[in-house]
Amino acid sequence: MIFTNDELKPIYLQIAEWLETEILSGNIAADEKIYSQYQLAAMFNINPATAAKGLNILADEKMLYKKRGLGMFVTPDAAEIIRTKRRERNLKRWVEELVKEANRLNISDSELNDMIKAARNRSKEEQR
Amino acid sequence: MNVIECKGLTKQYGRIDALKDLSFSIRENTITGLVGPNGAGKTTLLKIIAGYLKETAGVVKVFSGHPFNNLETSANLVFIDDNMAMPATMNIEEILNAAGSFYAYWNRELANRLFDYFSLNPRQLYKDLSKGQKSTFNMIIGLSARCALTIFDEPTTGMDASVRKDFYRALLQDYLQHPRTVIFSSHLLNEIEDILEEVLLLAEGRKRLHLPVSELKEYAVGLRGKEEKVNRFTRSAEILRRERFGRDSIYVVTRYNFNKTTLQKAREAGLEVLPVSTADLCVYLTARNKGGIDDVFNQD
Amino acid sequence: MMSLTRTNLAAVVKKQYVFKLKSCSNLLISLIALQLIAILFTMGGMVDSMSIGSSYMSVTIRFYSGDGVFTFSLIWALATAFILTMPGYRNIDFTFVGNRLSSNLANFGFLLTASITGGISATLGSLMIRNIVYFSGGSENILGTNFFMGPGELLTAMAAAALYLLLLSAVGYFSGTLVQWNRILVLLLPALVVGTLIFEAGNYNRRIIWRAVDFFIQESSLALFALKVTATVLLLWTGAILLTNKTEARA
Numbered sequence: 006m007i008f009t010n011d012e013l014k015p016i017y018l019q020i021a022e023w024l025e026t027e028i029l030s031g032n033i034a035a036d037e038k039i040y041s042q043y044q045l046a047a048m049f050n051i052n053p054a055t056a057a058k059g060l061n062i063l064a065d066e067k068m069l070y071k072k073r074g075l076g077m078f079v080t081p082d083a084a085e086i087i088r089t090k091r092r093e094r095n096l097k098r099w100v101e102e103l104v105k106e107a108n109r110l111n112i113s114d115s116e117l118n119d120m121i122k123a124a125r126n127r128s129k130e131e132q133r
Numbered sequence: 134m135n136v137i138e139c140k141g142l143t144k145q146y147g148r149i150d151a152l153k154d155l156s157f158s159i160r161e162n163t164i165t166g167l168v169g170p171n172g173a174g175k176t177t178l179l180k181i182i183a184g185y186l187k188e189t190a191g192v193v194k195v196f197s198g199h200p201f202n203n204l205e206t207s208a209n210l211v212f213i214d215d216n217m218a219m220p221a222t223m224n225i226e227e228i229l230n231a232a233g234s235f236y237a238y239w240n241r242e243l244a245n246r247l248f249d250y251f252s253l254n255p256r257q258l259y260k261d262l263s264k265g266q267k268s269t270f271n272m273i274i275g276l277s278a279r280c281a282l283t284i285f286d287e288p289t290t291g292m293d294a295s296v297r298k299d300f301y302r303a304l305l306q307d308y309l310q311h312p313r314t315v316i317f318s319s320h321l322l323n324e325i326e327d328i329l330e331e332v333l334l335l336a337e338g339r340k341r342l343h344l345p346v347s348e349l350k351e352y353a354v355g356l357r358g359k360e361e362k363v364n365r366f367t368r369s370a371e372i373l374r375r376e377r378f379g380r381d382s383i384y385v386v387t388r389y390n391f392n393k394t395t396l397q398k399a400r401e402a403g404l405e406v407l408p409v410s411t412a413d414l415c416v417y418l419t420a421r422n423k424g425g426i427d428d429v430f431n432q433d
Numbered sequence: 434m435m436s437l438t439r440t441n442l443a444a445v446v447k448k449q450y451v452f453k454l455k456s457c458s459n460l461l462i463s464l465i466a467l468q469l470i471a472i473l474f475t476m477g478g479m480v481d482s483m484s485i486g487s488s489y490m491s492v493t494i495r496f497y498s499g500d501g502v503f504t505f506s507l508i509w510a511l512a513t514a515f516i517l518t519m520p521g522y523r524n525i526d527f528t529f530v531g532n533r534l535s536s537n538l539a540n541f542g543f544l545l546t547a548s549i550t551g552g553i554s555a556t557l558g559s560l561m562i563r564n565i566v567y568f569s570g571g572s573e574n575i576l577g578t579n580f581f582m583g584p585g586e587l588l589t590a591m592a593a594a595a596l597y598l599l600l601l602s603a604v605g606y607f608s609g610t611l612v613q614w615n616r617i618l619v620l621l622l623p624a625l626v627v628g629t630l631i632f633e634a635g636n637y638n639r640r641i642i643w644r645a646v647d648f649f650i651q652e653s654s655l656a657l658f659a660l661k662v663t664a665t666v667l668l669l670w671t672g673a674i675l676l677t678n679k680t681e682a683r684a
Contacts, residue, residue: 014348015347015351016327016350017347043309046305046309047305047306048307048330049304049327050301050302050305050327051327051328052164052305052327052328052329052330052346053309054163054330054345055327055330055347056428058347073183
């Protein structure tokens, strides 16, 4: 189980996010079949209904499409949808929080920019 | 389709109500967790469903039939608890084979594999097994019977943590391959909640909640901080629990009916916003007392 | 979806009966053990003997009887049937598939099997006593009524013994069921029997219990005896079924 249970986030949302990350990172390509609710249930040791709920979030947001009798597949623009969604919803909010905290600590714009640059460089190095 | 339907189900022992006006239904092929404090009526309910006990009033239907003394019901369900009556003369391998003769969908291979995995000794007598081994053996019967309705009433008595974990995993795996309706009563909700689809919470013989687990997780939220601030945010909310600590701080659990911005404001006001585990939530929902055990010691 | 299994009473009773033969094998073994002990007691002199003697000669007469084996078996039938109705055994019928009726019918099947086995072995046991007496005491010294049995007589004896065992087991089963139905009867039932016996000891014309016993033991025709026993047993079984049908299991 890779998810922390004490997070406020329900498991089905965590499943949805995990699947998004899989699509985003290219582990599951466009028009490829995604995990079934039963595979997800066995992988994460959760009830298949919970897994289905996670899959349905992606289907509702047009990242997955259904093929009758065959299961769910990744839509061609899934990665783009996820990128937009995460930028709009998550990244923006985090940046806002970041700015708020910086304001509280009296951090100047350039100081904040330097910190962000440094962090990006570190993460590039790690990936190398 | 519903496998179990109860309407106004009541069970009295003498003048005491063990179950009172209980109405709910359980859909086919779901895993339902039955939880509640001691004496909530869990075992009574399960034994009525299994056809052992007779309801005093109300309607109970299992596979659309009345379960009491019903052979069809009995043939399609297996009831596992920590008080199974087993013959003293047969060793556990013989009992396992005998059990297999009763069930139409008995899976002998699964039974043997589980038997080996948990390294039970086939020559041993049931009465000589340890508590945990008895529970393990019972559980193997419950899974291998592959009954359309599988009832586990506190099945993990005496099992150590790793066996319990294996059991939950085995139950889920076999359920994925052979979906069936499972009711699992347990005091260890935090251990089993991931494999559950729904939770039925009883208290004092009444239904307190019957919800999908995912909704239960978002049912309540905890706020911790200075009393006046907490009160400001929870003024109109339903309070499930109130604990004070320190001089002027409190921890309040309320129904989660705020929107996200309210929670954000609470955080900005210096309050801690905490998730409430389903296990804790069930305790709060069934407690007679909003302050818990501390109320016993703080009497003012 | 897992499809439901259809089942019928006969199939379940058969499964429960087979399971019961295995799970209650200790009870059957105890019957045989009891009969062997009875034979040992009989041979060991737990019998009446009398000696007439003078200074010139002495005569010792020993009475051997197969009654010991038979009596022990009867007590066994009564007690075992009673035990089967107690929760320790009854609950096993509800561990797997079954209902009250199937549990009762499987028990009847078991008691019938035990009665037939017990009837045969008790008769053979008394035959064994005769053999031992014959070969150890010398055939010329035996004064016996019906000492030598023909095959027909042997079969009649076996049938009669089995019927007696069945009757006693039905009485034990019914009283056990009564007691489980209402626990106060644990005290009331023996009190009633003993009370009636004491009361009737002085009233020769109102001896209900003795008349009931005579109803069976005075019957000289095996066919009529079989009819009487069968009718009584069926009555007691029906009573037991009716009493248990509404009672709760594993409570």
